[in-house]
Amino acid sequence: MHEPAVPRLQSQDPEIAGLVEAEARRQYEKIRLIASENYVSPAVLEATGTVLTNKYSEGYAGKRYYEGQQNVDPIELLAIDRAKELFGVEHANVQPYSGSPANLAVYMAFLEPGDPVMGLSLPMGGHLTHGWSVSATGRWFRPVRYDVRADTGRVDMDQVRDLALKERPKLIWCGGTAIPRTIDFPAFAEIARETGAVLAADIAHIAGLIAGGAHPSPVGHADVITTTTHKTLRGPRGAMIMSTAEHAKAIDKAVFPGLQGGPHNHTTAAIAVALREAAQRDFAGYARQVVANARALAAALLERGYDLISGGTDNHLILIDLTNKGVAGKPAAQALDRAGIELNYNAVPFDPRKPFDPSGLRIGTAAITTRGLTEERMPQIAAWIDEVVQAAAKQDETVVERVAAEVREMLASYPMPGWTPAP
Incomplete structure (x- = not known):
């Protein structure tokens, strides 16, 4: 259900309403790690x-x-x-x-x-x-x-x-x-x-x-x-x-x-x-949690052998060079999206590959922090990313499908501002 509700959109233009509903469900079911994205409150909507x-x-x-x-x-x-x-x-x-x-x-x-x-x-x-x-x-x-x-x-x-x-x-x-x-x-x-x-x-x-x-x-x-x-x-x-x-x-x-x-x-x-x-007090807690989540996720990726530009992060953003993983950024990002982990492929400094097929991935933790995820979930997200990146290198879709199901199950415990699945 949308909050605010959209009954007139549903009745007058069901085609657009259906696409909006599909997008809401997609946002609900995926770990959204695109650094420029977030969830807004129902009041903003x-x-x-x-x-x-x-x-x-x-x-x-x-x-x-x-x-x-x-x-x-x-x-x-x-x-x-x-x-x-x-x-x-x-x-x-x-x-x-x-x-x-x-x-x-x-x-x-x-x-x-x-x-x-x-x-x-x-x-x-x-x-x-x-x-x-x-x-x-x-x-x-x-x-x-x-x-x-x-x-x-x-x-x-x-x-x-x-x-x-x-x-x-x-x-x-x-x-x-x-x-x-x-x-x-x-x-x-x-x-x-x-x-x-x-x-x-x-x-x-x-x-x-x-x-x-x-x-x-x-x-x-x-x-x-x-x-x-x-x-x-x-x-x-x-x-x-x-x-x-x-x-x-x-x-x-x-x-x-x-x-x-x-x-x-x-x-x-x-x-x-x-x-x-x-300007509210809880926003400061959210901002600190965004950074804490990014640092925890960066540490977990480093433990799994990922090459992070600058060696880590001070803010919400992580930039990964996948060169040592044997797969380019674009196919890795596409596989991760199919696995329920949304991010973007991105050039890395001194990248030898072309901009539309670069070596890296860009990750941000703002949206998952708004959903309520905290540091203890970051090692699991890193593990899923690692599994899918390896699967992308091998073109193994069974791993991708399994991770997507596990992601959906995990996110069901974290409400999404502006939309909830129908009971």
């Missing part, structure tokens, strides 16, 4: 599905281009105030549609086409929008890329400084999509000050950990901070840009009218709900 989706609201609170904003303005102001309080920032913009447009707004606020921008290379764990060649950010601006060290799997801050002094980027990104270690925001800030660059911290993956006190904050170090509102933060699919008061006007102007029209008001309301949830 309800906010996302309200009549707010009917309303256009171009502009900002008190300065709209459409009438009828008596209720929308307070909702957006609530989201802004909650973001400012939760993260301790001077300014927040909650209108970006998603993480990539939020990052693009940073470029529009501070750069001109062709300006140099520095970010972690995509194969090393960076993001497309940090200046990678296939992204608009790599085509419209001059990318300068730093790497991780081959021996440690960690960012070499001396290399970052040397490169920044040589190339003089106007914007430096820290953060990314496959970084299993703590980001050294103070070190990046020192380099940005020395080179006269704007420092942008992309905390999309770790925002929930920062809000819960399980990862250091970039506030006070970065000039501007971007984040999605899902992932570890457990909100809807949206984004925010936070900054010092000095940059508020430039950021707001870049979002609207620079890149977007009217904000998605139903998403804004759901962001506000998620931010209120993240």
Whole structure:
């Protein structure tokens, strides 16, 4: 059963309703380890599905281009105030549609086409929008890329400084999509000050950990901070840009009218709900448990001979190099999905394989933590992963089918927010 219920969807469009139901059951029956995914609360789901989706609201609170904003303005102001309080920032913009447009707004606020921008290379764990060649950010601006060290799997801050002094980027990104270690925001800030660059911290993956006190904050170090509102933060699919008061006007102007029209008001309301949830005491316990689960899972995988980039994790994310297991990331990920363990294949630093058929797997523990799993379950999950990876190398589907049944049996003891199987 869905919470909130969807009876009209079921009666008016049974085809879509059936697919939604199938997706809910899939999420219920699988160990969801994709690092960018989570479960939202029924309250967030309800906010996302309200009549707010009917309303256009171009502009900002008190300065709209459409009438009828008596209720929308307070909702957006609530989201802004909650973001400012939760993260301790001077300014927040909650209108970006998603993480990539939020990052693009940073470029529009501070750069001109062709300006140099520095970010972690995509194969090393960076993001497309940090200046990678296939992204608009790599085509419209001059990318300068730093790497991780081959021996440690960690960012070499001396290399970052040397490169920044040589190339003089106007914007430096820290953060990314496959970084299993703590980001050294103070070190990046020192380099940005020395080179006269704007420092942008992309905390999309770790925002929930920062809000819960399980990862250091970039506030006070970065000039501007971007984040999605899902992932570890457990909100809807949206984004925010936070900054010092000095940059508020430039950021707001870049979002609207620079890149977007009217904000998605139903998403804004759901962001506000998620931010209120993240301010509660139990959210800090969730954030700490996410990290504890990741560390326990990493330790269990290391015991089974898995090569983890950087040797482990400080946050929610684990990056595995499968080279020593005799199977590539893609067939391993596909076999694991059939076995009820959902994750994604991923490039690893200095990967000799192609991006669409890389050597690695990326794992995150946020969603299983939301389901209530704790450290004692991590050795079993590692054992299942190991069994299926070995089976994938041998193309043994009997193991895959057995593990899928065992996973379903185990997860039946852990409720899923927003859906329960019919009695």
